[in-house]
Amino acid sequence: MxxxxxxAYDSKIEGNVIITQLDAAMNWMRKNSLWPMPMGLACxxxxxxxxGASRFDIARFGAEVMRFSPRQSDVMxxxxxxxxxxxxxxxxxxxxxxxxxxCIAMGxxxxxxxxxxxxxxxxxxxxxIPVDVYISGCPPRPEALLEGxxxxxxxxxxxxxxxxxxxxxxxxxxxxxN
Amino acid sequence: xxxxxxxxxxxISGKFKxxxxxxxxxxxxxxxxxxxxxxxxxxxxxxxxxxxxxDLSGVDNFGEEPRFEVVYELYHFADGLYLRLKISVSExxxxxxxxxxxxxxxxxxxxxxxxxxxxxxxxHPELKRILMWEGYPFYPLRKDFPLAGRPSEMPxxxxxxxxxxxxxxxxTVPSTETTxxxxxxxxxxx
Numbered sequence: 184m185x186x187x188x189x190x191a192y193d194s195k196i197e198g199n200v201i202i203t204q205l206d207a208a209m210n211w212m213r214k215n216s217l218w219p220m221p222m223g224l225a226c227x228x229x230x231x232x233x234x235g236a237s238r239f240d241i242a243r244f245g246a247e248v249m250r251f252s253p254r255q256s257d258v259m260x261x262x263x264x265x266x267x268x269x270x271x272x273x274x275x276x277x278x279x280x281x282x283x284x285x286c287i288a289m290g291x292x293x294x295x296x297x298x299x300x301x302x303x304x305x306x307x308x309x310x311x312i313p314v315d316v317y318i319s320g321c322p323p324r325p326e327a328l329l330e331g332x333x334x335x336x337x338x339x340x341x342x343x344x345x346x347x348x349x350x351x352x353x354x355x356x357x358x359x360x361n
Numbered sequence: 362x363x364x365x366x367x368x369x370x371x372x373i374s375g376k377f378k379x380x381x382x383x384x385x386x387x388x389x390x391x392x393x394x395x396x397x398x399x400x401x402x403x404x405x406x407x408x409x410x411x412x413x414x415x416d417l418s419g420v421d422n423f424g425e426e427p428r429f430e431v432v433y434e435l436y437h438f439a440d441g442l443y444l445r446l447k448i449s450v451s452e453x454x455x456x457x458x459x460x461x462x463x464x465x466x467x468x469x470x471x472x473x474x475x476x477x478x479x480x481x482x483x484x485h486p487e488l489k490r491i492l493m494w495e496g497y498p499f500y501p502l503r504k505d506f507p508l509a510g511r512p513s514e515m516p517x518x519x520x521x522x523x524x525x526x527x528x529x530x531x532x533t534v535p536s537t538e539t540t541x542x543x544x545x546x547x548x549x550x551x
Contacts, residue, residue, distance in 0.1 A: 267494075267519050267520060267521045268492075268493065268494050268519050270519065270520070271517065271518065271519055271520070296524065299524075300508070300509065300524045300525070300526055300527075300530075301508060301509075301510065301524055302499075302501050302506070302507075302508065302509065302510025302511070302521065302523075302524065303492075303493070303501070303510070303521075304524070306522070306524055306525065
């Protein structure tokens with residue numbers, strides 16, 4: 184007798200099973216557990232700290248685990264003025280972050296150089312690394328950072344996570360299917 | 362010891378050559394010889410009691426000769442006296458003796474003046490750039506250096522590009538006119 188697996192209705196698991204797309208499930212898990220790399224370079228970092236503290240509490244959005252090791256981070260929050268002296272160090276830390284990764288340019292300086300139209304300041308971190316969310320303000324209030332974080336969460340929701348980021352896995356699956 | 366600034370100034374002018382003495386709003390500035398600055402600084406600290414170097418800075422008077430100045434801001438704790446010493450430094454001879462062995466605080470101040478103006482402080486323990494990176498080819502606070510900056514490239518260290526000024530630099534004009542005329546606006550660089 185060939186063994187057959189019982190496929191039948193099981194009342195015990197009813198209500199405990201959710202059917203969804205893999206992309207949506209991955210994105211849901213990712214967006215609610217963003218570990219920031221706090222790239223605090225100037226006064227914006229103070230607001231970033233406030234966003235992490237009790238009054239604003241970035242933990243409500245699952246992003247309270249500030250990691251000072253880029254290898255454990257998902258989102259780099261560039262908070263402050265990026266000088267040319269610091270620029271390649273920021274790039275280097277960004278390169279050490281594992282994929283998938285996102286970047287928030289917090290405040291005028293990180294977005295565009297801000298008021299520092301000068302010889303010493305990089306005119307926006309987007310010249311070196313790709314930025315997902317720009318937050319205006321000088322510095323932005325913690326609410327603005329949280330709004331930016333929510334914007335990033337909405338962006339993550341729409342990403343075709345599996346197709347874009349697991350290309351080799353998909354290729355190997357379709358190979359073994361054939 | 363110096364009980365008042367006038368006795369300190371007369372003690373200095375008795376021993377050293379004072380090229381010019383300026384009084385402005387209760388601040389005394391002595392223009393002195395560059396060759397004598399080290400001995401004068403030692404005299405001020407050890408004989409007159411100016412134990413605190415408040416600041417040491419460079420000045421670029423672009424277009425004048427000698428082009429640069431080094432300014433020493435001294436303070437006398439016991440009697441509460443301020444004294445400012447200035448020396449002129451020409452562009453051809455940028456070497457000035459260090460005072461970092463007298464006041465340890467001069468170490469970083471001299472590095473900053475070197476970084477921004479290129480003034481060489483002879484005898485400094487570690488005269489390297491303090492704000493810009495080692496290898497940056499310009500002295501950015503010199504008047505002939507554009508505010509927007511100049512391109513430079515140091516692989517794996519740093520790079521720089523000119524900043525877009527979009528009609529700038531936006532500068533205020535000292536005047537007694539209304540705010541509308543004084544406030545920062547785009548003005549042609551003369």
